[in-house]
Amino acid sequence: MAYARDLTAIRKLIASHKRWDLVFACTGVLALMVGVLTFTALFVDMAIDGVPRLTWDFFTNFPSRKAAQAGILSAWVGSCLVMVVTAVVAVPLGVGAGLYLEEYAPKNWVTDIIEINITNLAGVPSIVYGLLALGLFVYQFGFGQSILSAGLTLALLILPVVIVATREAIRSIPIGIREGAYALGATQWQVCKDHIIPYSSAGILTGIIIGMARAIGETAPIITIGALTFIAFLPPSPVTSEPPFLNFEWLTSPFTVMPIQMFNWTSRPEAAFLQNAAAAGFVLVLMTLAMNGFAIWLRYRLRKNLKW
Amino acid sequence: MAAVAISAAVENRPGQSHAVDVPKAEARKLSFYYGAFRALSGLDLVVHENCVTALIGPSGCGKSTFLRCFNRMHDLYPGNRYEGEIRLFPDDTNLLAPGVDPIEVRMRLSMVFQKPNPFPKSIFENVAYGLRVRGERSGRVIADKVEVALRSAALWDEVKDRLKEVAFNLSGGQQQRLCIARALATDPEILLFDEPTSALDPIATASIEELITDLKKKVTILIVTHNMQQAARVSDYTAYMYLGKLIEFGRTDQLFIKPKNKQTEDYITGRFG
Numbered sequence: 001m002a003y004a005r006d007l008t009a010i011r012k013l014i015a016s017h018k019r020w021d022l023v024f025a026c027t028g029v030l031a032l033m034v035g036v037l038t039f040t041a042l043f044v045d046m047a048i049d050g051v052p053r054l055t056w057d058f059f060t061n062f063p064s065r066k067a068a069q070a071g072i073l074s075a076w077v078g079s080c081l082v083m084v085v086t087a088v089v090a091v092p093l094g095v096g097a098g099l100y101l102e103e104y105a106p107k108n109w110v111t112d113i114i115e116i117n118i119t120n121l122a123g124v125p126s127i128v129y130g131l132l133a134l135g136l137f138v139y140q141f142g143f144g145q146s147i148l149s150a151g152l153t154l155a156l157l158i159l160p161v162v163i164v165a166t167r168e169a170i171r172s173i174p175i176g177i178r179e180g181a182y183a184l185g186a187t188q189w190q191v192c193k194d195h196i197i198p199y200s201s202a203g204i205l206t207g208i209i210i211g212m213a214r215a216i217g218e219t220a221p222i223i224t225i226g227a228l229t230f231i232a233f234l235p236p237s238p239v240t241s242e243p244p245f246l247n248f249e250w251l252t253s254p255f256t257v258m259p260i261q262m263f264n265w266t267s268r269p270e271a272a273f274l275q276n277a278a279a280a281g282f283v284l285v286l287m288t289l290a291m292n293g294f295a296i297w298l299r300y301r302l303r304k305n306l307k308w
Numbered sequence: 309m310a311a312v313a314i315s316a317a318v319e320n321r322p323g324q325s326h327a328v329d330v331p332k333a334e335a336r337k338l339s340f341y342y343g344a345f346r347a348l349s350g351l352d353l354v355v356h357e358n359c360v361t362a363l364i365g366p367s368g369c370g371k372s373t374f375l376r377c378f379n380r381m382h383d384l385y386p387g388n389r390y391e392g393e394i395r396l397f398p399d400d401t402n403l404l405a406p407g408v409d410p411i412e413v414r415m416r417l418s419m420v421f422q423k424p425n426p427f428p429k430s431i432f433e434n435v436a437y438g439l440r441v442r443g444e445r446s447g448r449v450i451a452d453k454v455e456v457a458l459r460s461a462a463l464w465d466e467v468k469d470r471l472k473e474v475a476f477n478l479s480g481g482q483q484q485r486l487c488i489a490r491a492l493a494t495d496p497e498i499l500l501f502d503e504p505t506s507a508l509d510p511i512a513t514a515s516i517e518e519l520i521t522d523l524k525k526k527v528t529i530l531i532v533t534h535n536m537q538q539a540a541r542v543s544d545y546t547a548y549m550y551l552g553k554l555i556e557f558g559r560t561d562q563l564f565i566k567p568k569n570k571q572t573e574d575y576i577t578g579r580f581g
Contacts, residue, residue: 107386176425180487182384184438184494185415194437199428306428 043285050278058279062232063261067272072280074231075261078147079216079287081235081250082257085151086158086215091208093155094162095197098204101163102170103192122160129157130224138225145226147235148251153221158211165207169200202302209295213288219259229264231256258284329356329544331397332528333378333498338392338404340370340377347373348552350392355498355545357397360520360529362543362560364536366575370552371532372422375500378403378530379417380410396497415442418491419500423507424483426475426490431467434475434486438494453493460526461489462519481512488519492527499523501531505538517542536576540564548572 061071097118105111133153143149173196181191197204235253239245258280265277333355340348348370355361363371373382380403382388394403396416403413418438426434435454444450454471458464463485467478475486484504491499501520505513520529520542533539539546540560547557548569556563556572567573 174425176421176423177427179381179384180421180425180427180490181437183379183381183414183419183421184441184490185411186437186441187411190441194440195427 043282046278046281046285049275050280050282053275053279054282058276063230063264064232067268067270067276070265070273070276072258072261072283074234075256075258075280076283077234078227078231078255079257081147081238082150082154082222082255083212083216085148085251086154087208087212089152089155090158090162090211094159094208094211095166095204097159098163098166098170099192099196102167103188103196118160118163122164125220126157126218127220127224129153130221132156133221133225144252145228145254146252147255149225150222150227150255150257153225154215154218157218157221158215161211161214162204162207165210166200166204169203169207170196172203173199199306202299202306205302206295206299209291209298213291213295216257216287216291217259217284219257219263222257222260223263227260228254228256229260258287329359331355332357333397333403333530334395335374335377336393336395338374338377338390338394340373340382340391341389342373343387346552348377351549351554353547353554353557355528355530357528358524358526359544360524360531360542361545361547362539363530363532363547363549364534364539364575365549365555367534369549371549372502373552374549375419375502375530375532378498378500379414379419380404381419383410415494416496417498417500418494418496419502420484420487420491420504422503424480424487426478426483426486428474428476430472431475431478431486432471435489435493438490442494454489457489457493458486460492460523461485462515462522463489479512481508481515484508484512484516485519488516488523492523496527498528498530501529501533503532503534506534513538536564548575550575 057069058071059076060073061069062073063075064070101111101115105114130153133149133156137143137149137152138145143152177195177199178191181195186194231254235250235255236247238247238250240247262277262280262284265273265280268274331354335351335353338348338351338353339346351374353361363374365371376382377390378394382390390404392404395401396403401408403417427437429437432454435457436450439450439453444453455464455468458467463482466482467473467486470477475483478486484507488499488504504520505516508516517538520531523529524544531539531543543560545558546560546563548555548563548567548571550571556567556569558568563572564576567576
């Protein structure tokens with residue numbers, strides 16, 4: 001009671017406590033700004049250098065010794081095709097593994113070890129994945145320095161991301177929903193197929209896209225497996241005019257990707273090539289941002305009906 | 309005061325008393341372990357057909373644990389162990405026998421949970437899910453059964469024009485009645501209620517209680533409740549549990565008005581719990 005009576009003292013106390021709120025808020029804003037401003041400065045700088053180069057020709061031309069005629073056609077086509085392979089491999093493997101670990105795996109020390117290792121895999125430097133892929137995919141399996149090898153490498157790289165995202169999305173489903181389905185006599189697979197997978201799809205998709213956004217910018221493992229830095233042709237088209245209309249020769253084709261094209265141009269002495277590099281970088285950042293934006297939109301759309 | 313209110317509730321109960329009560333299920337020497345912890349010890353209890361049997365007792369006494377033995381919900385988690393039997397009549401199957409598939413048990417006994425747990429699907433699909441799990445493919449049959457179930461759960465008139473809407477748009481009480489309809493759609497032999505009104509307001513609670521009284525014509529009901537008045541209002545038989553043991557079991561009027569056991573009397577008169 002004695003405390004409560006002395007109103008002036010209480011108000012002074014509150015004011016001095018609140019000063020710390022302000023101090024922390026300011027520090028927080030500063031910390032945030034370091035990240036945001038750095039990225040904005042880089043992006044704007046790149047945009048200023050690169051945007052004037054962004055013409056239609058830049059997207060439809062192959063690289064060239066003349067900076068003004070050089071384009072990123074082989075690079076963006078290569079990046080897209082590699083991403084297709086990555087997605088096709090990483091999504092079923094990652095989602096399957098995550099689902100198994102959450103729903104089926106018995107909780108024992110083997111599962112614990114697997115869990116720890118998955119978390120560790122996410123921290124392995126990407127160059128190590130490159131070396132693994134060089135030995136395994138390129139030479140052992142004989143896939144060569146191809147789109148297939150690159151896609152598989154990047155799939156391995158983002159597998160832990162997809163697994164962890166899947167598990168977290170599954171874990172966010174309330175236990176009551178799961179019990180409700182089991183109580184109706186559903187089997188484990190029925191619960192997974194009708195409930196767990198649909199309700200966690202927003203989180204899983206977000207994880208996949210974030211993983212892909214990381215993969216599209218990866219350079220080291222792709223260089224390690226031997227992507228070409230100068231490539232003036234496109235892989236065979238995946239779609240043909242004759243039945244069966246699908247052609248998988250592109251999988252074994254040599255290729256280059258956006259970050260490698262960029263890296264190649266930055267190592268040239270001429271200023272005009274640096275401009276090309278900035279333009280390619282700008283496109284690459286836009287691709288990544290678009291993927292992240294798509295992930296956010298998708299999460300919003302799919303979570304609209306899930307209120308828990 | 310509480311005792312007076314309860315005896316009034318017992319006496320004013322609608323649809324009282326059957327001439328002869330036939331056993332529908334019987335727990336015999338049922339014990340249950342969470343790992344090394346013994347949560348239930350040696351329970352014996354008969355659930356009568358087309359009657360409401362209430363399980364009451366203070367928090368942590370094992371009443372929900374007991375209820376969840378009936379549809380083998382404990383099998384979903386590792387380290388749980390049953391001892392003893394729960395016999396289901398007329399076929400005299402031991403629901404807890406190792407050879408009996410828990411999925412078969414859950415197809416025969418439905419459950420309504422404490423917190424309404426509709427699936428994030430349409431109202432129609434919520435009710436239809438149990439039928440789909442059973443492999444029913446005919447759209448006509450499903451539509452018919454969904455309507456019957458929604459009518460039985462006194463929800464049809466409120467939702468018949470918006471069956472395609474997401475179930476989360478319903479109010480809490482409606483969601484719980486939807487869960488009851490979902491449980492009813494598959495014609496269960498016993499309906500298990502785990503504190504079905506503890507997350508609801510008094511008006512929604514009243515409508516659920518009315519529904520339970522109605523439903524016992526069609527189905528045997530076993531209900532866990534922490535609310536003694538509720539047990540007195542809706543049940544024909546009541547079991548009082550304490551610390552994993554069954555202290556007293558009998559007809560609700562007898563148990564509330566003339567409890568045989570001192571502990572039961574202390575609990576229902578509010579001197580304890």
